Amino acid sequence: MGTAGALVYCTRRLQASRSGSGLALARGNAIQCKQEARSDARRDSLVAAARNPELEQQIIAAPDDVQAYLVYGDWLQARGDPRGALIAAQHALLDDPESPPLRETERLLIEEHARELGGPTLDVEPAPQMRWQLGFWRALRCGSFGWSAKPWHDEHVQALLEHDSARFVRELAADGLFTGAVLATVGDKHQTLRSLDVALRAGEQFDDDSLAPLRACTRLRRLALFSCDAVTDRGMQVLRALDELEQIDLRNHPLSDAGVACLSAAPLQEVFFNELARGFSSAGMAGLARLPLRKLDLSCGPSIGDEHLRQLAGHATIDDLALPGAGFGEQGARALATLALARLYVPSSAIGDAGVAQLPRCLRSVDLGHCRLSDAACAALACMADLEQLRLDGSAGVTGGGVRQLAALGRLRTLCLGFCELDDQDIEPLGDLESIETLGLAFNNLTEASVDMLARMPRLHTLDLASCALSEDAIDRLARSASLRYVGLYSCPSEAIARAEGVDGWSVYRRDTLELMD
Structure with a gap:
């Protein structure tokens, strides 16, 4: 019995174990599968x-069509290719992902046919991750x-993409000592x-020429490139061909009016x-x-003003807007009032009361x-009955009176009031907020x-003091808290930190303030 036959045998015996033959039989079948597959591994590995x-x-035309893979798998098995057996094993796992015999068969196939299935041997760290x-x-x-x-370089990505297992790869994430030419490796x-x-x-840095290979990648839905400082409006022209693009993140590229025009043909939902x-x-x-945006992140500082935000007024689909450091004020905020926003991220902005x-x-x-x-x-925030997360760090103008108004927010789960010069009496109203799970009180005047x-x-499980x-x-x-698990004690007395580190079930952060919001 070859590897494929062992898989079929294993699957049939697993079905028998479900009908009452017992767990011991299933375990025995896994061992038998392993032995039989190994006996034929040397022969199978010689098959081109x-x-x-x-x-x-x-498959390329319909990459989610399971039947197309199964037809190809049958064709491969008939020719002794171990990939056919792997297709069958992973198909069976779709229906029973926790099956020990099937997981063992999958692992064994990849292990025994590492050259054909597992990918090239690369002297890099970390090792590649495959799904x-x-x-x-x-x-x-x-x-x-x-x-x-042992960092990654262009040639490592190329070797991985040239492997037969990468024939239908749909997602690639790479971070290393690459050059802009690394994008040429995705051309095939x-x-x-x-x-x-x-x-x-x-x-x-990426430049205009390094983006050229993307012109052929017309089925891209997400594109994120870090270090686009040298990309100009000429390079942005490549994006006109990507008419299925839904998400784009071109880090460090200075977006211009002409660059926006290059995005107009795509159904973009997320832009950064x-x-x-x-x-x-x-x-x-x-x-x-004019894009069908759901999320817009322009982390561009004070250059975003009221006139820019007026262009977003009445947008039908934006629900997540990030404008950190933006220079807009009351007029820009009035435009935002016309949006059905769920999340607004505007720290260090000029928004004002x-x-x-x-x-x-x-x-x-x-x-x-x-x-x-x-x-x-x-007082205005207290009218947002659905508010679940709120950060007001660094607002010294917030007093106990403001905290008392926030205590009316019955759905609030995360509240950050660090650097607000609050004292013990000021935060007393928070005791009425039974919904709070995460609370930031760093660098206040608390005892x-x-x-x-x-x-x-x-419900408090994360607390920064x-x-x-x-x-x-x-x-x-x-x-004595029954719920507390994460405690920030940066710049607290060393004796208190030492005592906290001895509390069972606590994770204590002593080197910096906690990051409390997404």
């Missing part, structure tokens, strides 16, 4: 990889953010590639740019407003960190007098 262009085109789909790699991740002793995958995410490091070209005008924003009063009441998540707001803003109130909050004057006794009292 079979190819059928006609059947491959059927399989019916005998082939659906998604590949190459490299990772951060330093590596233009018929199947749907998502491309590439980050260059060590000062390398962190730089704007000098002279980016309301006409450019109007071009973005009057602008907050104009925001739509349907918001569920609002980041107003370091916007220098006062209790007047809290251990607030600890008992915090320990009684029934950085720079709070806590004693060991205060930690013991805080530990």
